[in-house]
Amino acid sequence: MKIYDLVIIGSGSGLNIASKAIENNKKIKIAIIEKDKMGGTCLNRGCIPSKMLLHYSDVIETIKKSDDFFIKSNIKKIDYKKIITDVNNQINKDSLEILSFYKKNKKIDLYQCEAKFLDNHKIKVKDKIIYAKKIVIAIGARPNVPKIEGLDKIDYLTYVEALKLKKLPKDITIIGGGYIGVELSLFFYSMGVKVSILEKENILSGLDNEIVAEFKKDFLKKIKVFEKANIKKIDKKNNKAVIFFNNKKIESEKVLVVAGIKPNTDLIDIENTDIKLDRKGFIKVDKYLQTSVKHIYAFGDCIDSYFFKHSANFEAKYIYSRIFERNRERITYPNVGYSVFSNPEIAGVGLKLKEIDDRYFVKKAYFKDIAQSMICKGKAGIIYLIFEKKTKRLKGSHMVCKNASILIHVLIAFMEKRGKLDDMKKMIYIHPSFAEIIKRGVLE
Numbered sequence: 001m002k003i004y005d006l007v008i009i010g011s012g013s014g015l016n017i018a019s020k021a022i023e024n025n026k027k028i029k030i031a032i033i034e035k036d037k038m039g040g041t042c043l044n045r046g047c048i049p050s051k052m053l054l055h056y057s058d059v060i061e062t063i064k065k066s067d068d069f070f071i072k073s074n075i076k077k078i079d080y081k082k083i084i085t086d087v088n089n090q091i092n093k094d095s096l097e098i099l100s101f102y103k104k105n106k107k108i109d110l111y112q113c114e115a116k117f118l119d120n121h122k123i124k125v126k127d128k129i130i131y132a133k134k135i136v137i138a139i140g141a142r143p144n145v146p147k148i149e150g151l152d153k154i155d156y157l158t159y160v161e162a163l164k165l166k167k168l169p170k171d172i173t174i175i176g177g178g179y180i181g182v183e184l185s186l187f188f189y190s191m192g193v194k195v196s197i198l199e200k201e202n203i204l205s206g207l208d209n210e211i212v213a214e215f216k217k218d219f220l221k222k223i224k225v226f227e228k229a230n231i232k233k234i235d236k237k238n239n240k241a242v243i244f245f246n247n248k249k250i251e252s253e254k255v256l257v258v259a260g261i262k263p264n265t266d267l268i269d270i271e272n273t274d275i276k277l278d279r280k281g282f283i284k285v286d287k288y289l290q291t292s293v294k295h296i297y298a299f300g301d302c303i304d305s306y307f308f309k310h311s312a313n314f315e316a317k318y319i320y321s322r323i324f325e326r327n328r329e330r331i332t333y334p335n336v337g338y339s340v341f342s343n344p345e346i347a348g349v350g351l352k353l354k355e356i357d358d359r360y361f362v363k364k365a366y367f368k369d370i371a372q373s374m375i376c377k378g379k380a381g382i383i384y385l386i387f388e389k390k391t392k393r394l395k396g397s398h399m400v401c402k403n404a405s406i407l408i409h410v411l412i413a414f415m416e417k418r419g420k421l422d423d424m425k426k427m428i429y430i431h432p433s434f435a436e437i438i439k440r441g442v443l444e
């Protein structure tokens with residue numbers, strides 16, 4: 001039986017630990033176990049392909065708006081086949097490069113199979129058993145598919161298939177209005193597909209209503225949204241899916257289900273260990289990202305944390321420091337921002353409007369009031385800045401605005417450095433940049 005200093009299960013953010021460990025530790029022996037393509041969700045079926053597709057959308061939407069700038073243009077053809085091939089070729093190339101790197105590396109044994117725990121130290125990999133002194137579980141999650149009568153009778157898509165779809169449908173119904181549903185809806189819309197979203201609550205329900213309301217001004221012109229949609233059943237009729245919800249029905253060629261994620265903890269025979277799961281199947285970890293078994297860590301999408309690639313990267317860095325640098329501190333997350341890569345983008349950090357009380361005050365500004373709005377002939381956009389009354393410190397900010405995913409970093413930095421309203425007022429904001437929406441907000 002081979003004995004390893006460290007076994008990492010999952011080659012998404014788990015590779016952050018592996019790569020640093022082999023770089024900095026001469027005698028280490030590590031095993032990585034991966035059942036699928038190298039690089040995990042972000043590279044193969046998440047952040048990267050979705051944002052690549054959205055970049056195509058941006059190009060298309062810019063061309064469509066060229067008339068506003070007295071430039072006559074028309075889109076002769078959108079070669080969807082080439083788009084989807086390009087995206088998938090690029091991510092496959094990246095994944096294969098990662099594979100080749102790890103296959104060649106002498107300090108690492110790569111097992112390309114499903115990991116199955118036999119006990120707290122032993123793991124079955126195909127027909128072999130390996131022994132791990134320490135283990136990191138970074139097995140991520142997969143699409144959650146809700147129980148809906150008739151769904152199993154149709155050839156539905158999840159984000160995994162949607163990002164590889166060979167042929168565009170004429171129309172698509174997306175079940176789920178979270179950020180993935182919203183982003184993919186905009187991609188399909190740009191490709192000329194008629195898109196509807198059925199959402200059991202409200203779209204982007206985790207965000208503030210004020211932000212979503214601003215976002216919807218443009219979004220609803222493109223996408224048909226049914227909120228509080230209680231889906232009763234789905235039938236198949238003439239190769240179309242008919243979805244019955246509330247007292248309505250909707251027909252479409254394709255159905256895309258993006259109703260959250262489900263941790264992959266049911267795939268590793270975790271019951272053979274002393275690791276504990278929570279009600280939803282996520283691995284329970286303490287403030288040190290240790291599971292109920294001290295030598296086993298877990299992080300990323302398989303624990304109930306942030307579900308972002310950037311937070312998983314942070315956690316990986318922390319676990320590395322615990323294992324290899326004797327860090328004894330508990331994990332303290334800095335301010336974790338989020339972004340919806342829609343058009344316009346949404347981004348935010350810290351406290352939300354729905355979370356504050358009279359200990360806070362709010363400043364807001366509209367995109368239409370800054371010079372960039374005139375320059376790019378766009379009106380939609382708003383920013384909210386939340387300050388603590390006592391300290392005047394910035395405690396949160398949320399915005400809908402072109403480039404929001406970039407702008408938010410100014411506010412993340414301010415929050416990180418415990419910046420106060422006066423500090424933000426003192427700063428010079430470049431004119432006429434998008435950042436002037438922040439200036440407008442703080443000077444309000």
Ligand SMILES: Cc1cc2nc3c(=O)[nH]c(=O)nc-3n(C[C@H](O)[C@H](O)[C@H](O)COP(=O)(O)OP(=O)(O)OC[C@H]3O[C@@H](n4cnc5c(N)ncnc54)[C@H](O)[C@@H]3O)c2cc1C
Nearest residue numbers: 010012013035040041046047115139140300301307308309
């Ligand atoms: C469509 C989409 C868009 C997204 N966009 C963004 C974005 O813009 N920004 C952002 O921050 N986040 C985004 N995310 C979320 C982000 O991708 C995840 O939070 C992140 O990738 C999680 O990383 P992880 O390492 O925890 O898991 P993963 O990257 O999923 O890695 C887990 C790995 O473990 C493997 N595995 C599972 N079980 C086993 C087993 N038993 N044996 C061996 N291997 C196993 C899996 O095959 C997988 O490769 C997006 C997600 C999706 C689905």
